[in-house]
Amino acid sequence: MLFLYISLFIFLAFVGFQTLYILIPLFKNEKKNRLPSAVKHRFSVLVPAYNEEKVIGHCVFGFRQLNYEHAELIIINDGSTDNTMDYLRVLLDLEAVSQPFSQKLPHEIIRGYYRSSKFSNVYVIDKYNGGKADSLNAGINFSQHDLVVTLDADSILAPDSLMEMNENFQDEKVIACGGNVLITQGFSGGSLRELRPTFNINGVIRFQFLQYLTAFYLHKRAQAALGAITVIAGAFGAFRREVLFQIGGFRKTIGEDMDITLKLHKRIKENNQNERIAFEPHAICYTECPGTLKDMFKQRVRWQKAFIDCLFYYKDCYFRKFTARFSIFFLIDQFIIGTLNAFPVVIAPFVLLFYKSHFILLVLLGLGAVFLFTYQSLTTIVVSSMHGVVFRKRDIVKILAFLPFEIFIFRMINLSFVVYGTLSYFGKPKTWDKMERTGVVSWKEV
Numbered sequence: 001m002l003f004l005y006i007s008l009f010i011f012l013a014f015v016g017f018q019t020l021y022i023l024i025p026l027f028k029n030e031k032k033n034r035l036p037s038a039v040k041h042r043f044s045v046l047v048p049a050y051n052e053e054k055v056i057g058h059c060v061f062g063f064r065q066l067n068y069e070h071a072e073l074i075i076i077n078d079g080s081t082d083n084t085m086d087y088l089r090v091l092l093d094l095e096a097v098s099q100p101f102s103q104k105l106p107h108e109i110i111r112g113y114y115r116s117s118k119f120s121n122v123y124v125i126d127k128y129n130g131g132k133a134d135s136l137n138a139g140i141n142f143s144q145h146d147l148v149v150t151l152d153a154d155s156i157l158a159p160d161s162l163m164e165m166n167e168n169f170q171d172e173k174v175i176a177c178g179g180n181v182l183i184t185q186g187f188s189g190g191s192l193r194e195l196r197p198t199f200n201i202n203g204v205i206r207f208q209f210l211q212y213l214t215a216f217y218l219h220k221r222a223q224a225a226l227g228a229i230t231v232i233a234g235a236f237g238a239f240r241r242e243v244l245f246q247i248g249g250f251r252k253t254i255g256e257d258m259d260i261t262l263k264l265h266k267r268i269k270e271n272n273q274n275e276r277i278a279f280e281p282h283a284i285c286y287t288e289c290p291g292t293l294k295d296m297f298k299q300r301v302r303w304q305k306a307f308i309d310c311l312f313y314y315k316d317c318y319f320r321k322f323t324a325r326f327s328i329f330f331l332i333d334q335f336i337i338g339t340l341n342a343f344p345v346v347i348a349p350f351v352l353l354f355y356k357s358h359f360i361l362l363v364l365l366g367l368g369a370v371f372l373f374t375y376q377s378l379t380t381i382v383v384s385s386m387h388g389v390v391f392r393k394r395d396i397v398k399i400l401a402f403l404p405f406e407i408f409i410f411r412m413i414n415l416s417f418v419v420y421g422t423l424s425y426f427g428k429p430k431t432w433d434k435m436e437r438t439g440v441v442s443w444k445e446v
Contacts, residue, residue, distance in 0.1 A: 010341050011365050017333045018372045024222040025383045030281065037167050043071040044143030044241070045151055045162075048135035050078040052153035053087045055288065060091065062156035062285070064119065065192055068163050072121045074139045075153075079108075079129030088124050092116035097123075105137035105249035113142070132234070133250035133259075140244055148244060149179075150257075152235040155285040156184065159193055164283035165238045175243045176264055177278040178229060179236030180216045182389070183209045184286040195286075197384075199395040199402075204296055206402055207410040208289040214380045217281060217387060224279035227268075228329035231258040232277065236285040243267070253313075255306020262314050266321050273323060281387050297417055304339070304421025311335060342418040373407050 045063060049056055056075065063073045077085050088094060094114035101113075108130035116122040127138055140148055147169060151157070161179065168177045186209040189195040199206060216233075223229040232239075234257030247263045250256045261277070268275050290296040318327040381391065381399065391399065 007344055007365060010337060010344070011368065013332055014337050014341070014369065015372065017329075017337065018376060020226075021218045021222050022376055022379050024225050025218045026379065028221055028225050030221070030279075031167075037170055039166075039170060040070050041147045041166050041169050042145035043068070043147045043149050043162055043165070043238070044139070044145040045071055045073045045149040045157075046136055046139035046143065047073065047075045047151045047153055047155075048078055048132045048139070049075055049080065049084055049153045050129065050132075050135075051080045051082040051084060053080075053082050053084045055154040056084060056087065057091060058156050059151065059153055060122070062158075062192065063122070065159050066157060066162055067159045068166070070145075071162055072123065072143070072145065073119075074123045074125065074142055076125045076127065076135040076139045078127060078131070078135040085124075085126060089114075092122055092124065093118050094124055099142070102141040102245075104245050105141050107134045107138040107141070110138065131252055133252045133256040136256065137249045140241065140249055143241060146241055147238055148241045149236070149238045150234060151285065152287060154184075154288045155181070155235050156192065156287075157236075158284040158286070161236075161283045161285060164280050168278045168280050168283075169238070169240075171278075173275050174278045175267070175275045176232055176237065176239045176261075177280055177283070178220060178224070178232040179238065179283040179285055180220075180279075180281045181212060181233050181235045182216075182284055182286050183212050184288045185209070185291070187286065197389050197391050197395065199391070199398040202291070203402075203405065203410070204293055205289060205291060207406055207414075208296065210377060210380065210399070210402075210406060212289070213384050213389065214376060217383045217389075218376065218380055220279045221281060223329060224277065226325060226329070227273070227276060227323065228326045229277050229279055230261065230326075230330055230334055232261045232264075233257060235287045236283070238283075239264075253306070253309055254302060255309060258306055258310050259313070262310055262317070262322075265323070265326050266314075266317060269321055269323050293413070297420075300414060300417040301421040301424060304418050305425045307334065307339070308422055308425040339418060339422055342415040342422075345412075345415055370407055373411070374403060377403055377406070 047056070047059055060073070063071075075088060077088065093116060095117050097113050097115045099113060108128040111126045111128065114124040114126065116124075123142070125138055125142055127135065136150060147165075149162070149165070165177055165179065168174050183205065185201050185205050186197055186199075187195040188198045199209075201209065220229060237257065239260075243264070247267055251259050251263075253259050264277055268277070290299050314322070318331060322330070377399070381396065385391070
């Protein structure tokens with residue numbers, strides 16, 4: 001009986017949050033009250049790189065295609081054991097440089113600083129291995145501009161991405177802004193400027209493609225509107241450099257992106273909510289997602305460990321050092337619905353063996369969830385098209401045909417990853433299995 005009451009509570013909370021995630025994005029217009037771009041901010045784009053020889057060239061290419069002049073690219077080679085550094089030497093024709101360097105944030109020893117003789121605004125830091133957070137701290141120290149962008153080594157910036165970011169920072173209350181991350185394999189076209197979404201991809205990538213569209217075009221837009229964005233994606237986010245110094249930079253943890261977001265929420269609460277975290281759906285980067293279930297398992301387990309780590313690390317902050325609104329989203333939507341709910345859902349078939357009298361109720365709850373998932377997916381297609389991600393009719397048909405597999409198979413697989421990641425955190429909390437990247441894209445210019 002207790003199991004049923006808990007399931008009913010979680011279901012009602014699930015309905016409430018999904019309703020917000022569906023309705024707010026349909027009517028939200030990020031540009032409606034935006035200030036005109038009177039200031040052209042300067043950006044320092046930081047790219048931590050550990051064994052990224054297959055993809056780092058694409059990242060450099062994306063930076064070189066930007067429609068924005070006021071930016072520098074800083075690649076931090078974090079003690080790579082492959083040919084990443086040698087590849088960068090050849091690609092960029094590196095020359096050793098000396099430059100004023102802040103020592104405000106701690107990091108591992110630097111072996112050398114380099115500048116490209118081909119592109120004067122591209123730099124490389126070569127350092128001993130210390131992890132992603134450590135590399136970002138070194139990049140922040142080395143950076144010269146007032147806004148810092150964190151970018152994954154496989155992330156390819158869209159040409160207008162920094163221009164869109166710049167518009168958000170016209171508001172001095174904005175201390176950070178999340179970018180929109182789309183799946184590289186889900187797009188094709190003649191060039192980076194002519195990309196169109198495609199559903200001619202395998203099932204694992206299809207699931208992630210739809211999930212990313214929903215997460216960024218629905219969830220993050222709704223959370224940002226309510227002042228409750230739970231994570232600025234590590235693949236693409238922008239921060240005021242001075243604020244990063246003031247909060248101590250990035251903490252060495254398995255999920256540095258969620259951790260830095262929670263640090264910012266603490267600061268917002270301390271400053272009487274006079275600051276905010278924004279999200280810009282038009283600031284796009286493309287990133288490679290895992291192409292196999294094995295690699296998706298590695299990624300999702302790491303994400304779940306990162307969440308549990310932050311959940312415990314900030315246990316004294318909920319409703320005290322975080323705003324009530326953010327605390328509700330983090331604890332109910334992310335923890336209760338996103339994590340705890342995975343356990344009863346996974347064991348539900350076994351529960352039915354012992355509580356057959358409640359079969360109808362559990363089936364009705366399940367059908368309600370399926371209806372919401374389906375409606376949310378349809379809303380994702382509509383909202384994505386409003387922001388330029390327009391699917392061809394034949395692709396929409398493929399998406400609709402894929403939805404039963406997405407809901408009944410891939411979501412259940414993902415829930416099992418959540419369960420495993422939660423339990424494994426208590427055994428090996430810091431283990432990080434790196435997924436294998438292919439570096440293969442379907443664009444002619446990369």
